Amino acid sequence: MSSSxxxxxxxxxPSHVVARQLIGVTVLVDGVGGRIVETEAYDGEDPASHTxxxxxxxxxxxxxxxxxxxxxxxxxxxxxxxFVCREEGHGAGVLxxxxxxxxxxDAMRARRASGDAWTLCSxxxxxxxxxxxxxxxxxxxxxxxxxxxxxxxxxxxxxxxxRIGISKAVDVPWRFGEAGSRWVSKPFR
DNA sequence: CTTAGGATCGCCT
DNA sequence: GGCGATCCTAAGC
Numbered sequence: 001m002s003s004s005x006x007x008x009x010x011x012x013x014p015s016h017v018v019a020r021q022l023i024g025v026t027v028l029v030d031g032v033g034g035r036i037v038e039t040e041a042y043d044g045e046d047p048a049s050h051t052x053x054x055x056x057x058x059x060x061x062x063x064x065x066x067x068x069x070x071x072x073x074x075x076x077x078x079x080x081x082x083f084v085c086r087e088e089g090h091g092a093g094v095l096x097x098x099x100x101x102x103x104x105x106d107a108m109r110a111r112r113a114s115g116d117a118w119t120l121c122s123x124x125x126x127x128x129x130x131x132x133x134x135x136x137x138x139x140x141x142x143x144x145x146x147x148x149x150x151x152x153x154x155x156x157x158x159x160x161x162x163r164i165g166i167s168k169a170v171d172v173p174w175r176f177g178e179a180g181s182r183w184v185s186k187p188f189r
Numbered sequence: 190c191t192t193a194g195g196a197t198c199g200c201c202t
Numbered sequence: 203g204g205c206g207a208t209c210c211t212a213a214g215c
Contacts, residue, residue: 040207048207050200058199076198078208095207125208165207 004066006142007149011066011085015041015092018085020160020176022094024152029131031148032104034121036096037181040163040174042082044091047168051091061139062093069147071128071138078125081133083142097124097164097175100183107132123185159188 004011009021019041027033042049050059050072061070062084070082070093086092099121101108108120108130121127128134142149157179162171164186177184 042207050207053201056200072207073198075196075206075208077196080207082207097207123208129209163207167206 003143006067008151011083012087013085015043015085015094016174016176018083019094019174020158021152022083022096023158023176023178024156026102026150026152027096027099028103028148028150029133029137030104030146032107032131033148034099034102035152035178036098037100037178038096038098038184039176040095040097041176042093042095042174043086046172048163048166048170048172049091051093055091059091062091063089064139065141067142069137069140069142071133071135073135074125079128079133079135080124081128081131081137095124096127098122098177098183098185099127099130100181101130118182122183161188 007025011018019039022036022039025036027036044051046052051062055063058072065088066085068084070084071079074080081096082093084093101120112130120130159177159179160173161175162173163175177188
């Protein structure tokens with residue numbers, strides 16, 4: 001049994017609400033990770049979402065219970081980490097796009113041969129490489145090993161903007177970030 | 190600073 | 203066979 005409430009967030013809420021609340025939450029994978037500073041929301045009603053066309057072998061985790069991981073391979077090369085939200089069967093989630101690295105910096109640098117501190121986790125593919133996230137973590141619950149989530153400090157200022165790297169629903173403002181953070185994948189304007 | 194191309198997996202038409 | 207919720211490197215302005 002796993003609760004839908006984790007780190008003070010109710011993962012049964014709509015994905016754009018969860019995406020906003022996740023800013024400032026600390027995520028660790030085997031003790032390596034940092035504060036979430038950038039997210040994007042995706043939803044079953046959303047043409048840009050992997051789940052828009054229904055359930056497949058690749059996206060089944062997004063149709064499973066909330067507060068679980070959905071990991072997929074992007075462009076055949078990178079891994080991307082999502083947190084499943086909404087009720088089971090809905091097909092919604094939040095893409096974790098960037099972290100402020102806090103724990104396990106040595107492990108991150110070892111996994112990401114090139115790259116200075118600013119680019120260790122400044123993108124969905126990069127942070128998965130830094131934290132060692134692969135398909136092996138797909139569909140696992142977020143309230144147990146190797147995951148750990150710690151609540152955000154209250155009062156974090158959040159900015160929003162259009163999502164990155166998609167070709168449909170381009171104007172939906174479902175990208176969220178910590179205001180003024182230098183750790184995001186691209187500046188907000 | 191901006192743009193272009195390659196890497197390469199899995200789903201879709 | 204095409205294309206993507208990406209990243210890195212190289213070249214052009």
